[in-house]
Amino acid sequence: MPDRSIQAVLKDGLINHSHIIETTGSTLEADPLLAELATLIEDADDADVREAVLWALNSPECEHVGEALQYFGHVFRWEWLRTEIQQRFDEATSRHDLRAMRSREWVLEAFEDDWEDLELYPSLEARAAAHLVLVPRGNVRFFTGATPVLVVAGAPIHEALPVLTMSDGVASRCDGWTLRSLMTVCVVDGPGDLGCAIQTAIDPRDLHDADVHEAATWCDDVDAAGGALVISLPDLPASFDRDRIYSAGFARGGTIRNAIGA
Numbered sequence: 001m002p003d004r005s006i007q008a009v010l011k012d013g014l015i016n017h018s019h020i021i022e023t024t025g026s027t028l029e030a031d032p033l034l035a036e037l038a039t040l041i042e043d044a045d046d047a048d049v050r051e052a053v054l055w056a057l058n059s060p061e062c063e064h065v066g067e068a069l070q071y072f073g074h075v076f077r078w079e080w081l082r083t084e085i086q087q088r089f090d091e092a093t094s095r096h097d098l099r100a101m102r103s104r105e106w107v108l109e110a111f112e113d114d115w116e117d118l119e120l121y122p123s124l125e126a127r128a129a130a131h132l133v134l135v136p137r138g139n140v141r142f143f144t145g146a147t148p149v150l151v152v153a154g155a156p157i158h159e160a161l162p163v164l165t166m167s168d169g170v171a172s173r174c175d176g177w178t179l180r181s182l183m184t185v186c187v188v189d190g191p192g193d194l195g196c197a198i199q200t201a202i203d204p205r206d207l208h209d210a211d212v213h214e215a216a217t218w219c220d221d222v223d224a225a226g227g228a229l230v231i232s233l234p235d236l237p238a239s240f241d242r243d244r245i246y247s248a249g250f251a252r253g254g255t256i257r258n259a260i261g262a
Helices: 006-024 027-042 046-058 066-076 079-094 098-109 116-120 122-128 210-225 242-248
Strands: 140-143 149-153 173-181 185-189 195-199 227-233 252-258
Touching: 006 027, 006 046, 006 066, 027 066, 027 116, 027 122, 046 066, 046 079, 066 079, 066 098, 066 122, 079 098, 116 122, 140 210, 149 185, 149 195, 173 210, 173 227, 210 227, 210 252
Parallel strands: 149 227, 173 252
Antiparallel strands: 140 149, 173 185, 185 195, 227 252
């Protein structure tokens, strides 16, 4: 039996994706399949990919194709897809079809670097951090609250961060640094090639896990505060004595703004 064409495989994959979204309502459940399809697309002919994606956009078998379009739009930034969705948005606008307008706008948002729904797809977070050194969860402590705190030990960015200073209880700012607080990985990005990825939650699908709950609360706090206090240490202490760490002179870091939604 001859091998199935790339188009056929992609179409079947998009049908399966739509079924997953319809039955579970969860992008986390659909994410592994989308990651597989993205890997397949990377080596496929552009014309075959375009044919399959446009077919899915018009097919009743792919009623929930929007999430896949978001995923591929963010990864590949296809101009032909952006143009197609923009045209459909303009047509919906001329009809005053608010529901269709929002569904098109929702896909277009995924083409932006600061797409807020990135955290719904763990494999996309992994892609974003693929070029960075990953700091394991055991080297990290999260503290929630109005001023969320991230404590990280043994990070490759330690020497590059400024020495942490406090003035009247307020930490110095790390200019030129940004933070992306996501459910599976947190990215601390500095000037040039400086940066690291920090494991946030090991398995974000396990909603009953205390680690996942802590990560979700911390990410929400970072969004609300517009950033976090990032403290880099050579080693993780057995207990977190803030006064000692703030005054000892070996801590580096400061307040880093949140890149998501900035």
